[in-house]
Amino acid sequence: GAMSVDSIAELSDNASELLEALQLSHPHELEPRRGRGKKKSLSLNPLSWQVPRIVDRCCTHLETHGLHTVGIFRVGSSKKRVQQLREEFDQGLDVFLDENQSVHDVAALLKEFLRDMPDPLIPRELYGAFLSTATMEGPAQLETLQLLLFLLPPCHSDTLLRLLRFLGQVARHAERSWDPQGREIPGNKMTASNLATVFGPNILQKEKPGEKDAGALNFEDSAAIILVLQRLIEHHQSLFMVSPEMQCDVLRRLFQTEPDVIEHLLRRR
Secondary structure, eight states: OOOOHHHHTTSOHHHHHHHHHHHTTOGGGGSOOOOOSSOOOOOSOTTSOOOOHHHHHHHHHHHHHTTTOTTTTTSOOOHHHHHHHHHHHHTTOOOOOOTTSOHHHHHHHHHHHHHHOSSOSBOGGGHHHHHHGGGOOHHHHHHHHHHHHTTSOHHHHHHHHHHHHHHHHHHHTSSOEEOTTSOEEOOOOOOHHHHHHHHHHHHBOSSOTTSTTTTOOOHHHHHHHHHHHHHHHHHHHHHTSOOHHHHHHHHHHHHHHOHHHHHHHHHHO
């Protein structure tokens, strides 16, 4: 019979990397999964959706209540309330965020979580490679960014995609608009560039927080971080989609080396 999902994680490193690439080729992976019942714990399985609960819930709350909030991520928050929310998540409690929570508190919590991750969302060993794309232009820049994204561990890739999808929504509401009745809807004034300025140092970190010279970036690195994250926000939809040509190439190699995996993938479809 077909291989179980759990057994996929036990494949050789090469096959596992190929499966991770295949994961990105499914359009439905670009939308959040809506499962019923108790949420399963995270695993290293490359075919599962791995986003920390705190990130997904903060993004969902802000998508629901904060897209039209002027200066979101720049207005101050209550340190006491943010600390309380952080402790509840740290204790593993099923924290429910609703309209009673301040948008600015939830925004601060999301920034703090990304800033304080032991290993940043884009691992430090890839810091220089990502920054080098800032000097590129056009298709070459996007193609290089996509190849670098393929190197991320599944949990980092999934979480980064969830965050970028959310930031893209925020950027689309930066300018004012009008409802069907002609009433003005204020813009949040957070363009992709402004969001990259806020989140860039939390996602692309050269040194661990607290280490010597941590946070002491030169102007060139700071500008490169903002530019790279801005490109990721603006083009995340295409960057996280594997081309049909690449998928076919991966499938051919899998057919030669791991035919059981091909059977498993076909059964999943």
